Amino acid sequence: MLDFSIVNIVCIVINLLVLYIIFKKFLFDRVDRVVMKRKEEVDEATRAADLATQKALDTKKEYEEKIALADEEKEQILADIKKQGYDEYERIVSDAKKKGEQIIIEAKHNAEVENERAKEVYAAQITDMVIDAATKIAATKHSATDDRELYDKFIIEAGADNE
């Protein structure tokens, strides 16, 4: 029962090695090949997904930069517009002031001219009155007393008109 046979032990060892080769070739290698291919596909898909994610992140960053730039531009444009508006406002107000002053000057000038004209008209009326008075005196031979009365009357009338 316990007799050892070297030949049979060697046979068993060879059998085990052959069995290992059978398992390796017809089971492990076949399973590993399929699993490896599947793993490669998964790795490839993961790599592609990583690449796409990276690309998306880059694009997002780019857009964010562009948006930031656009915000700056918007601020600049708004500032420019505000400045332009303020300048325009200043110009309009300044023009209005100038025009107003011009109108006032012109009005003053017109008033002066009108005043001069009125004075001239008044002087002409006085002249006419003097002529008229002289004519009347010349026509009626008045005494010195009459003349003095006439002059006084004239002066009073002239003063009343001036007031």
Place this chain on the structure above:
Amino acid sequence: MDIKELLKEILLKDKALIHLPFGNGKFDIYESVVVTWIIMAFILVLLLILTRDFKVHNISKRQAAVEAFVSWLRGVVGKNLGEEASRYTDWIVTVLCYLACANTIGLFGFIPPTMDINVTAGLSFMSIILVEAAAIRKKGAAGWLKSFAKPMAIVTPMNVMELAIRPLSLCMRLFGNIIGATVIMELIKHLIHIHSVSVPAIYPVPFAFYFDIFDGLIQAYVFVFLTSLYIKEAVE
């Protein structure tokens, strides 16, 4: 036939099945070797059928089951081997499958090859070669020799003795368990045969489940578990 004769027949019968002429004499090929060839042929055919038309996508249920089974077996064995000795997983799985078939082949009327001490000796020899080869590969020849003096120089003789004790214990444990189970089953069958009138034929079934299947599988697992532990210890 009494029990004594039965035991003689089981334990002392001529194991030689094939007599090959060699020089002036001959050498015998034992029945265990021939049954091993039958197991190998069965496994080869089974693998050819199971692993036919393996695909990467749209796999069949058969392929899914095979992949899951291989993965599970590698997981069970790899857990005992550890990370550093994972390269030896396939060999251990091969031995486990062979032992599972060899220990349970008694169900089909064959004599289990592991009932022959030459088979368990061959298995143990391969195991210890693998353990020491793993140690030499990991530590180098000098490191392997130095490892005999660890943890202390005084234990060196015991460590050297372990070179023989480990395979001997593996060999004897498997051989003893399988021959014990076979003897018990033969005795039960003999008793049933003697008392066939009063005992229903179904009585040996639970015993067959235990001794032919459960015990066979447990012993297969114990053998590869211990081998895995030795390899793990050798590469640490």
